[in-house]
Amino acid sequence: MSASRGLRRPVLAAEDTLKLGARDEKTCQQAAQKCGNSRRAEFLLPLEALGADPSRSEKTRRVARTGVCLIKISGNVSLPEQEVLDAVRELGVLCSEAGVTALKKLSSKEDISPALAAECGSSIDAIESYQGKVRNLSHVFNGISAGSVLILMALGLSIIFGLMGVINMAHGELMMVGAYMTYVVMHLFGHTESTPANYYYIFAIPAAFLAAAFFGILIEFLVVRHLYGRPLDTLLATYACGLAMIQGARLIFGDNIGVNAPIQLVGSFELFQDFNIAWARLFIIFFCGFCVLLIYLLMGKTRMGLLIRATTQNRATARSLGVNSRFIDSMTFAFGSGLAGLAGCALTLIAGVTPDMGQNYIVDSFLVVVVLSLIHI
Numbered sequence: 419m420s421a422s423r424g425l426r427r428p429v430l431a432a433e434d435t436l437k438l439g440a441r442d443e444k445t446c447q448q449a450a451q452k453c454g455n456s457r458r459a460e461f462l463l464p465l466e467a468l469g470a471d472p473s474r475s476e477k478t479r480r481v482a483r484t485g486v487c488l489i490k491i492s493g494n495v496s497l498p499e500q501e502v503l504d505a506v507r508e509l510g511v512l513c514s515e516a517g518v519t520a521l522k523k524l525s526s527k528e529d530i531s532p533a534l535a536a537e538c539g540s541s542i543d544a545i546e547s548y549q550g551k552v553r554n555l556s557h558v559f560n561g562i563s564a565g566s567v568l569i570l571m572a573l574g575l576s577i578i579f580g581l582m583g584v585i586n587m588a589h590g591e592l593m594m595v596g597a598y599m600t601y602v603v604m605h606l607f608g609h610t611e612s613t614p615a616n617y618y619y620i621f622a623i624p625a626a627f628l629a630a631a632f633f634g635i636l637i638e639f640l641v642v643r644h645l646y647g648r649p650l651d652t653l654l655a656t657y658a659c660g661l662a663m664i665q666g667a668r669l670i671f672g673d674n675i676g677v678n679a680p681i682q683l684v685g686s687f688e689l690f691q692d693f694n695i696a697w698a699r700l701f702i703i704f705f706c707g708f709c710v711l712l713i714y715l716l717m718g719k720t721r722m723g724l725l726i727r728a729t730t731q732n733r734a735t736a737r738s739l740g741v742n743s744r745f746i747d748s749m750t751f752a753f754g755s756g757l758a759g760l761a762g763c764a765l766t767l768i769a770g771v772t773p774d775m776g777q778n779y780i781v782d783s784f785l786v787v788v789v790l791s792l793i794h795i
Contacts (some may be wrong), residue, residue: 455487
């Protein structure tokens with residue numbers, strides 16, 4: 419026989435009150451948020467004590483103080499107007515998004531005083547202004563992380579097109595190969611949420627590069643090398659290769675799978691109030707920067723880079739000096755394809771893996787190549 423609602427309510431309230439004293443900050447914050455959102459007067463004193471506890475983190479105290487203010491302006495506690503006015507003003511200082519709805523509800527009351535209504539308006543404006551800035555910063559950060567994937571894709575495209583004049587429409591599918599190889603490596607190491615093997619990702623990165631490079635060599639050897647000097651034909655041929663790769667992936671893996679990121683890259687941290695940075699997206703940004711640095715060193719400091727640049731600038735002269743342009747073409751196509759594989763490996767941290775995932779990025783990658791070309795000019 420289940421307990422009655424009248425009995426469950428105080429038991430749950432006591433449980434929430436006990437959680438306010440939990441040593442785990444996350445548990446404590448969740449309890450404080452729940453108690454504040456309930457607007458129940460019985461949580462006022464525990465939340466005030468939590469908000470004034472110097473041993474707690476700043477975020478925990480902020481959540482508790484927000485809950486206190488929400489209870490005070492809810493009307494569930496009989497308070498002088500000055501104390502309600504102070505609570506409204508503090509909500510504006512705290513800039514918590516949870517206060518907007520409560521403040522709008524309070525300001526819509528018919529019997530509200532002009533001073534309290536004006537303070538509600540000021541606090542709402544302050545909260546919305548701050549939260550708008552936080553949202554804009556979040557959009558910028560998420561855009562930079564997504565743009566990092568596009569940069570890796572675009573670098574591969576630009577290297578292939580710059581050296582060989584080939585418009586590789588299968589480049590998105592090469593990214594898909596890198597993503598699926600990451601999934602395969604994850605299963606080989608047996609990584610799951612319950613039995614983590616976080617080091618699998620270290621091996622997945624080179625595996626994704628090599629798998630995409632291998633498919634790139636196949637495409638170049640079987641298709642592209644027969645169509646040099648015919649860019650429109652290579653466009654159509656590589657597009658057909660991409661469609662074949664999509665259907666192959668669908669037959670082998672199905673329509674949709676997911677990759678469990680290493681535990682170290684799960685979750686986020688709060689840089690400042692309400693601005694959370696996901697570890698996975700931060701890793702993608704640094705990973706892209708590291709890859710760009712390696713490409714710069716490869717192209718500018720190694721013999722292979724010198725041969726690639728020489729063949730790009732003047733193929734006939736490079737051939738006359740003994741450069742095996744046929745080998746350089748194959749290696750360049752493989753390298754550019756491998757970069758797409760790295761992009762796919764990085765993308766698994768923030769997106770699902772589907773056979774047609776490359777179709778969502780190929781056009782944007784070409785646009786990045788065009789923009790980079792205009793900047794270079």
